[in-house]
Amino acid sequence: MTDLSPSEDIGGALIARLAARVAEARKLRGLSRRVLSEMSGVSPRYLAQLEAGEGNISVLLLQRVASALDLQIEALLAEGMPMDHEAERITTLFRQAPPQVQQQVCGLLAPQNPKVMRAGRICLIGLRGAGKSTLGRMAGEALGIPFVELNHDIEADTDMPLAEVMAFYGEDGYRKLEAEALERASAKHDKMILAVAGGIVAQPDTYARLLERFHTVWIKTSPAEHMQRVRGQGDLRPMEGNPAAMAHLKTLLESRIPLYQKAEAQVNTTNRAVRSSANDLLAVIAKHRFLDGAK
Structure with missing residues (x-):
């Protein structure tokens, strides 16, 4: 036989x-x-x-x-x-169904088994300068999954650099574009790492959808390193016309800590080499099994 x-x-x-x-x-x-x-x-x-x-x-x-x-x-x-x-x-x-109805359905079902809803999608939150973009890109390459910066998606969708988006649409318009970009990202990718702007956590509806559809990791560092890294990126906006920039940064971070603490995990990049922080992020993803159950 x-x-x-x-x-x-x-x-x-x-x-x-x-x-x-x-x-x-x-x-x-x-x-x-x-x-x-x-x-x-x-x-x-x-x-x-x-x-x-x-x-x-x-x-x-x-x-x-x-x-x-x-x-x-x-x-x-x-x-x-x-x-x-x-x-x-x-x-x-x-x-x-139209997108708003789909959102309502997802909102009703998500609490029944949140891990299934989030499986495979990881979002990095935190103030600018913490290292979200660098670590997200490195982790995406290591895991073989897409890395997306939400602001870059907004720029591609509007065909404008972010500064022009802010000037043309204003804060409220930008937040609407941000919410739409989040919907696109979650609809397009079953597996991904997403980096979002630090202020997204202050938008209750958008942040609720983010927490619903993504495993979240708070990338955090000290105020001094936040400021140093933003300066290193060549962006002096946090310092312009604001002699008390450090005090302002500390106040902003303090006010957002309860929101960032809603994340499922944290990675502290203070006084850490980039490669070490990337390994920390990969270890968190593995420990919490954020990619389990993804298609």
């Missing part, structure tokens, strides 16, 4: 799974093979072969069968348990 090759084993398992799911879906809907044949345009004989695991059906014909059963074709082929009929209906309704 000749052993099957791995590809033949996989193919046989796929055909058997497909046969069982087509038969089960047809019976759940109370359809005879003849009725399913009329609905799908696939002959009863071909359907009988398909349900017996003897048919090598084409993708186009399988799509007809799936549509007649009111299923996505993926539900017939997926390795895991397929969604039942009601779950398929809910999925279709969700896809067709």
Whole structure:
């Protein structure tokens, strides 16, 4: 007796799974093979072969069968348990709903199993100069997942540098663009590391959605290092016209600490080399299993 090759084993398992799911879906809907044949345009004989695991059906014909059963074709082929009929209906309704309705649904479901909602998506929060961009980029490269800076996404979407965005749209307009960019990022990526502006935590609705959809890590450092790093980036705005800049920075950080503490984890970069801080971030991601369960 000749052993099957791995590809033949996989193919046989796929055909058997497909046969069982087509038969089960047809019976759940109370359809005879003849009725399913009329609905799908696939002959009863071909359907009988398909349900017996003897048919090598084409993708186009399988799509007809799936549509007649009111299923996505993926539900017939997926390795895991397929969604039942009601779950398929809910999925279709969700896809067709406007973004605000989708947000409401996600808000209702997230508390039931928040880890599933956040799985694979990591967001770095904290004041500017803490190291979010540098560490996020390094961690993304190490883990092989995308790194996104939300402000860069806003610049790409508006086709303006951030300074012009702020001047043209004002603070309120920028916050609206920020919320929209967050929606785009969470919709586009199942796995990612995101870096956001320090003030996003002061926007209750946007921050609530961020905490709902992302595992969060507070990247923190001392006020002195915040100031030094911002200066090192060539941005003197925190010092312009503000002789008490350090006092202002300390007050701002103090006021936001309760908000930043909502993060699931922290990485302190004070007096740490960049590579050491990047390793700290990777260790936090592994310890908390932030990538577990992601697609």
